[in-house]
Amino acid sequence: MSNPINRELQATLDPQRKSWIDSANDAACDFPIQNLPFGVFSTAQQAQARVGVAIGDQVADLAALFEAGLLRVGAESNVFARPALNDFIALGRDAWRSVRVQLSALLAKETSTLRDDAALRQRVFVKLADAKLHMPVDIPGYTDFYSSKEHATNVGSMFRDPKNALLPNWSEMPIGYNGRASSVVVSGTPVRRPNGQLKLPDQERPVFGACRKLDIELETGFIIGRGNALGEPVACEDAEAHIFGMVLLNDWSARDIQQWEYVPLGPFNAKGFATTISPWIVTLDALEPFRVAQPVQEPKPLEYLRHAGEHAFDISLEVLLRPEGASEATTISRTNFRYMYWSMAQQLAHHTVAGCNMRVGDLLGSGTISGPTADSFGSLLEITWNAKNPVALKDGGTRGFIEDGDELTLAGWCQGDGYRVGFGTCVGVVMPAVK
Known part of the structure; x- marks a missing residue:
């Protein structure tokens, strides 16, 4: 410099x-x-x-x-x-x-x-x-991506064909959907278990009721610091100059509601009830010493999704679960942001390539961040393999999915030489569904 x-x-x-x-x-x-x-x-x-x-x-x-x-x-x-x-x-x-x-x-x-x-x-x-x-920013719009290859492979293996877990378009572009900005809440805000339609395997028609498979998604999010005009895409090489900073993000998910509703248009009520973010925005400048190379991308992305240099960050992440009344939380996942297949710059470039205009304060979620091993998966859906292998808790209990009263905490930090650049925590306690 x-x-x-x-x-x-x-x-x-x-x-x-x-x-x-x-x-x-x-x-x-x-x-x-x-x-x-x-x-x-x-x-x-x-x-x-x-x-x-x-x-x-x-x-x-x-x-x-x-x-x-x-x-x-x-x-x-x-x-x-x-x-x-x-x-x-x-x-x-x-x-x-x-x-x-x-x-x-x-x-x-x-x-x-x-x-x-x-x-x-x-x-x-x-x-x-x-x-x-x-809440640190007013959020005009919220988009959630699906950019962890390990997560997408796990979900595809679970619900489709393990030999063809990734759909053909996944390796060509960052897959995402427009979420609900109005239900993004700051850490510490209680989260109400959602109601919705559930399709039970032994019944012909769906039933209405409280979500039975409530889950977390360990994510990060980034805040747009500079918008673009309608019809004018953001180049991948310039995209990081449009990003103010990053937060931790828990995209709460109702897996049973989602499984029934997501075809043909994707998540709706299963995701729109709450998304929790941490209160402190860590700037990209503070993260600069922790920049690392992202995973190799094959096939090579199309021209508009290419950028030179290193665009991942070495951010350690973990999830803790503490049941109501328990004195101690259990760490149920440890992973790292560096595993993300698609970078933030690529996500932003793809989001705007058709001409979408971003606004200051817009929030873009990374998608669930999962690593290559079972203890580095970023959701209970993966950790327990859809509740087939419940996770053991320190108090002697187990969890397949989240129960009422459970407190979920996300934490993240970059480890320097004698210091750490942390995000603080992202916390939510689950309340019972409205009857």
Whole structure:
């Protein structure tokens, strides 16, 4: 990186950089100074939601920093004093990077501006434990993909022919469907078990009732930071410049409702009842040190889906399940984002190639992330092979699918040298269906 802003940006990734906030220097902390993820929060003392950045066990109030004259963003109004990140994101990548550089400098161990001003620190910092975290963006649209070869192969083997598990188009393009943006919720929001039509094997017609095969899908999602005009596709090589950052995503799935309804048009009620995302958006800049090559693609994609370089990221992911009343959760899956066959850039290029216009804040889900081994599958459908092999829990119980009262937690992080860039957690507790 040759120009000044890029040199400054590169310095924010220095693994040796430390913060004067001691908790941020803990090797197990999700939010070191190298991360600086964006979110929206409020407190009991100040109910107005505003933009913050997580650092150690603290939230830095960006609205307060702007008002104090310590943060410049190229806008006269305080875009951080708003209940969603959209207005800030819309300022563009130069603004995102400038704010990252300024925050990294302010929080660095050697910088005294905030460190030595107790009154200012009192105005700017809130303990993470005392913050209420909100949906970080207003989401105009939501699309979910199906981009893990292992997941698609497992599902195809289970419900079709194992010898022809992947349909012919799967290896040619990122398969996706338009989901329901209105039911995307932030971590911590309870999830109601859905009702719907169920086709039982011993009955000619479907019955109506509560989902009996409720499942999770371990995914990540990315947030659109720059849109495109209707009719003007985003080139694959340029696509990452349109991405603000990533979140963890649990695309809750009603497998029995889905199996009956998905032919001929795909998921509908089986997916539209809830999708949970984590509250902190980790920027692509923070993930840059963890860039790796994606799996080899055969056949070679068509020209519009080609990009040079490495476009996967080494993100460790896990799923934990804790039954109601249990003192301890059971880790039921450990996998990695690097297994994804289709990259985020390819997903975005394909989504727009016909002329679809993306908008700031749009959410695109990766699809279930499964690895090559049974302990790295990203859904209970795969882990238990449709409940034929229930997973054992630490309290002695088992699960084929999710039961009422179960708490599901997704976690994710990139492991650096002496630090980790984490996403925090994505949590949901299942409530009984409406009777």
